Amino acid sequence: MRKKYIVGIAAVAAATALALSGCSTGRTTSGSGSSSSTSIPKGSLIGVALPAKTSQNWVLAGQDFQSSITKAGFKADIQYADNNTPVPSQQAEINSMITKGAKAIIIGAADGSQLGTQVAQAKKQGITVIAWDRNILNTKNVDYYVAFNNFHVGELQAQALLDGLKKEKGSGPYNVELFAGSPDDANATVFFNGAMSVLKPKIADGTLKVVSGQTTFQKVNTQGWLAQNAQKRMTDLITANYAKGTKLDGVLSPNDTLARAILQATKSAGLANPVVTGQDSETDSIPLIMNGTQYSTIYKDTTLEANAAVDLVSTLSKGGKPKTVNDKTNNYNGTITVPAVELTPVLVTKDNAVAAYKNDPTLEKLATAGQ
Secondary structure, three states: OOOOOOOOHHHHHHHHHHHHHOOOOOOEEEOOHHHHOOOOOOOOEEEEEEOOOOOHHHHHHHHHHHHHHHHOOOEEEEEEOOOOOHHHHHHHHHHHHHHHOOOEEEEOOOOOOOOHHHHHHHHHOOOEEEEEOOOOOOOOOOOEEEEEOHHHHHHHHHHHHHHHHHHHHOOOOEEEEEOOOOOOOHHHHHHHHHHHHHHHHHHHOOOEEEOOOOOOHHHHOOHHHOHHHHHHHHHHHHHHHOOOOOOOOEEEOOOHHHHHHHHHHHHHOOOOOOEEOOOOOOOOOHHHHHOOOOOEEEEOOHHHHHHHHHHHHHHHHOOOOOEEEOOHHHHEOOOOEOOEEEEOOEEEEOOOHHHHOOOOHHHHHHHHHOO
């Protein structure tokens, strides 16, 4: 299990503590009044509704929440959405948590656009609603949002793509393709928008050429974050655009699972390794980064993120009024800008992997073995 953050942990932890303790910064605002008046006595039931176990990080999240909630003196009810029926199963799980008398519900949404009824009911019962990792969309009934700065994740991925192209492929222009996450995940558009804020000027000035012409989220998204969907699309792109010898230099991939699928497609087609980005620091991708197959990933410590949500609950339990980032670019849910505790993601490449993972024994071992 991932226990600690990476280089810079003290600074990040301090920033989180400031957000929770009420120290003001230029980008903070008071938490919603409904949450600050809610009673969450120690020993209360805290519900955690997570998506299906489609990635390694979701599995780690459940373990981290169980530990953190118990240590904080609360009772945990942790549920995962069913892989085959993620939305209705998560809706039912949240309803069950309400019925059980949960005082706070932390939600990693399977589909943030389809939980409006459930969070409205929770608010009617005086329950604090915390969106976790993914925002809950088009509702005012969300008190807080705890997540890494996902717009910045996209910026880091895009810059990594540019840096990797220059390092691995020499001078441009470069032929690239773009991938995004699932349209039912609120984060997917934020990642993509962050990336495109960096890439659009380079596309406009000719540094980058998207050979397929597919540059909108609607064209490049990957339903369900499923590897097979990314691999099929990459194979189709190769057949249509690269089968006659056109060189593919790089691919923007929004996470590690999709990066590996994209690389499998390029390998099967006999293409030289493109520069491919990723996210989540999955154990299967670290060896690929160390041997130069995948260029980069993003490290977002699941333990730190879970702890931040539980620390927020603890602060409210003590009658505190958390200070939170008011960042419309990253935290607007279509109705309100949700008060947020934001954590800082870190870009990882072969060059900094060992140092980056020095407080994570599993990842550090993988990175060290690949030196």
